[in-house]
Amino acid sequence: MKFKGIFFILSVFSFAFTAYAGNNGVRTHALPGTVALTFDDGPADIYTVQILNVLKKYNIKATFFMVGANAKSHPDLVKMVLADGHAINNHSMTHPMLTKLNDAQLHKEVEMPSIVIYNIIGKKPVCLRYPFGASNEHVREVIREAGMVPLPMGFNSFDYDRPGVDKIVNWVLKNAHSGQVFLFHDGYAKREQTVAALPRIIEGLKAKGFGFSQICVN
Numbered sequence: 318m319k320f321k322g323i324f325f326i327l328s329v330f331s332f333a334f335t336a337y338a339g340n341n342g343v344r345t346h347a348l349p350g351t352v353a354l355t356f357d358d359g360p361a362d363i364y365t366v367q368i369l370n371v372l373k374k375y376n377i378k379a380t381f382f383m384v385g386a387n388a389k390s391h392p393d394l395v396k397m398v399l400a401d402g403h404a405i406n407n408h409s410m411t412h413p414m415l416t417k418l419n420d421a422q423l424h425k426e427v428e429m430p431s432i433v434i435y436n437i438i439g440k441k442p443v444c445l446r447y448p449f450g451a452s453n454e455h456v457r458e459v460i461r462e463a464g465m466v467p468l469p470m471g472f473n474s475f476d477y478d479r480p481g482v483d484k485i486v487n488w489v490l491k492n493a494h495s496g497q498v499f500l501f502h503d504g505y506a507k508r509e510q511t512v513a514a515l516p517r518i519i520e521g522l523k524a525k526g527f528g529f530s531q532i533c534v535n
């Protein structure tokens with residue numbers, strides 16, 4: 318039992334080091350024993366508010382990766398997300414595939430959302446999650462030069478495909494493990510299935526013994 322305890326402590330230390338290493342102290346994985354709920358593409362008039370209400374009901378803090386153009390159009394929602402204790406980060410200005418852009422376009426897509434968000438809440442994002450999971454070394458270097466950690470999408474719930482609430486719930490719960498970062502969407506249209514699935518996902522994750530933590534917190 319003593320050796321098992323030592324092994325557990327070393328495992329936790331190793332996990333924590335991996336989650337922070339090379340990211341200037343920014344955590345990019347959920348804490349051991351927890352999962353992270355993340356939401357891309359918002360904020361949006363209807364769905365962001367509905368998702369915030371679900372998270373508030375279960376007292377869960379999440380991480381939102383906002384499209385700069387949407388944040389600029391909905392500053393009150395950006396403030397609402399922050400006021401509820403959630404982390405706000407960068408998801409590009411207009412959601413293009415960053416690998417397809419020239420340098421001027423790339424810098425604008427990376428840098429402008431941080432300015433927009435800072436002007437609304439007085440805090441700059443610490444991470445940029447690149448749209449479509451598409452990046453290369455140049456894209457990641459531009460993100461780092463802008464003072465952010467480049468972040469992949471995490472585990473894809475495929476909620477944007479609208480496969481049905483049951484399929485979203487079952488897919489997420491089947492693939493839950495300690496440290497997992499789940500990707501959902503609150504922005505753009507037709508996110509009803511995401512909203513409907515979220516309470517069942519949260520309850521299912523709790524039944525499996527998981528807690529919840531944030532990533533990319535500044």
